[in-house]
Amino acid sequence: MKKWALPVLSILILGFLVYSLPFIHTTQSANSHKVILISFDGFANQNLHKFLDEELFGTQGLGKIKKEGTLANSMQVTLPSLTATSHISLITGTSPEHTGIVSNNFHKTLDPIGQSTNGFEEKLESDTQTLWEILRAQGKKVGVIAYPAADWTDERRSADWGMAYNQSEAPSSIQQFTKSQFTPYTRPLPQDIRSYSLPQEGTFYLLESPNSVDYDSTIIHHHSPKKNKAGQNFVQRPFKIVALDTTDDNTSNYDTLIVDNDALLSNGYMGKVTSDSPWIAVSFKSNGILKGSWCQLISLSPNLSSLVWYTGVVSYTKAYPKSFQELMDKEVGFWPGAPDRSNEFLTEEMVLEQAIRFSEFLKNATLTAAKNQPWDAILTYQPILDELGHSFSMVNPKQKDYSESKSQLFLDIIRRGHMQANSVIHSLITQNPSSNLVIVSDHGMEPLHTVYYPNRLLMKRGFLDKVSVTARAFSSGGCGHVYINLSGREPNGTVPKEKFEKIKQDLVKLFKQEEAVSQILIREESSAVGLNHANSGDLILVGKPGYHFNDSTVEGELMEPASFYGQHGYDPTLPSMKAIFAAWGPQVKHEALGDISYTYVLPFVLNLLK
Secondary structure, three states: OOOOOOOHHHHHHHHHHHHHOOOOOOOOOHHHHOEEEEEEOOOOHHHHHHHHHOOOOOOOOHHHHHHHOEEEEEEEOOOOOOHHHHHHHHHHOOOHHHHOOOOOEEOOOOOOOOOOEEOOOOOOOOOOOOHHHHHHHOOOOEEEEOOOOOOOOOHHHOOOEEEOOOOOOEOOEEEEEOHHHOEEOOOOOOOOOOOOOOOEEEEEEEEEOOOOOOOOOOOOOOOOOOOOOOOOOOEEEEEEEEEEOOOOOOOOOOOEEEEEOOOOHHHOOOEEEEOOOOEEEEEEEEOOEEEEEEEEEEEEOOOOOOEEEEEOOEEEOOEEOHHHHHHHHHHOOOOOOOOOOOOOOOOHHHHHHHHHHHHHHHHHHHHHHHHHOOOOEEEEEEOHHHHHHHHHOOOOOOOOOOOHHHHHHHHHHHHHHHHHHHHHHHHHHHHOOOOEEEEEEOOOOEEOOEEEOHHHHHHHOOOEOOOOEOEEEEEEOOEEEEEEOEEOOEOOOOEOHHHHHHHHHHHHHHHHOOOOEEEEEEHHHOHHHOOOOOOOOOEEEEEOOOEEEOOOOOOOOOEEEOOOOEEOOOOOOOHHHOEOEEEEOOOOOOEEEEEEEHHHHHHHHHHHOO
């Protein structure tokens, strides 16, 4: 068995030593004991040092930290190197073996064999405390901005105030207009608007869930959003588009759209869009809740024969307490949501713009909270690099639709995403100069070329069918857990205890032959990698980089070309899976750390807050 982690005793000793290190070396102000902990999902350590070497960041953000703060050579995360497992381990200082969060998606043996559990929702083990629980027990004030697991679903998952990672309540859409869908707008125009042809008006709609005002407090990470119930009827909210011709050339050529929530522009309007400035935020209030959608003008024919209009997902900010919700709605606006990867009309540039907008929203929420809320510590989250890494990590000719020109385009998008991440870091430094900033990530990213289906293999070899289940896999990214349907353990288990070991060995032999599988671990022997927990599979499959494990039980090929380009969840000792650690502030030393573990983070933060 490959050794990925220190033995448990060594980890405990390391944690004690780290906790005892004299991190605090100055006391400049009352704020010098405050900490903002920010996690950049998917910020690969390789990219950090690559861009630092290229001086992409200059003297700002991480460039400033390299010269003045603390920077680790690398940080090793948990196995599997996934968002839920890693984020929970970062803020508890312990492995999945102790938290119970063994993957983004896994099976609990008390549930029927076909039922999965979402790692972002699952309750922590009762004897494992989070950073915010530890600090609140000490009487400190803690705020959270979208940090995974701090989702306000129960007392243990709540801080003193916070914003939960929310989901959209209505999907995006494309609305296409022809000239027949416009009628003359004959009412007075505001003084700042002029049209040299008769204005024309049309209507587009935002969708609203009729049940959304009674919000479900179950918040799901963006990798596995909940879908609306089949057949759900949405409420249509109408908005007006008024087309203007703003060029005095004796020709009817419409080039500008005015957007409003009623049919009368003279009482004000929401905004205007052109081909050069195509995005607009369209919002409304429903039962006191601010909701909205970012919309874009895709194309506009000068004679109005064709108008293509993108309506983004409809979302709202979910924050607590009510006063903080009101502050966020007023100062930051509605939750814009993650990039929309489902709409064929969206270009790569539009996806990047959405990712940056979401990043800016989370940054502004953090800065506004830091300015207005009581706090000793803030935990905040930035998913931009994970979002772009999954979509644009094209470097391998084995990847679907690969070309050198497309690869360069995609890698430039990832580069620009890192510039945005560094801009966020620089803003946090400059606007909170007397507080301490700790920067981490949860994993790196590998180029992806193939989707692998473990359950299809089990079906082909007679371990799984529609009638009976001997074993079933539950997977996330580059890792899978295989559970045997053991009698006496699983509800309605079918495998007798006397056959358990033989079936387990048969499964080991089966998966050892698979190209997509790099390592196979037996749960009872996995303490060295922190996975010996009842929630882990009887077998733990570690994927070979480049392969994504899919849970589908629909018959088909064992492997198919992947339709997206980046993945993680693999062996955390791989250079590509290593995460980042950096810190800056009045109590942070200027030093270069070597290779550290995720267990370093919790005691480091607690020492800053002493």
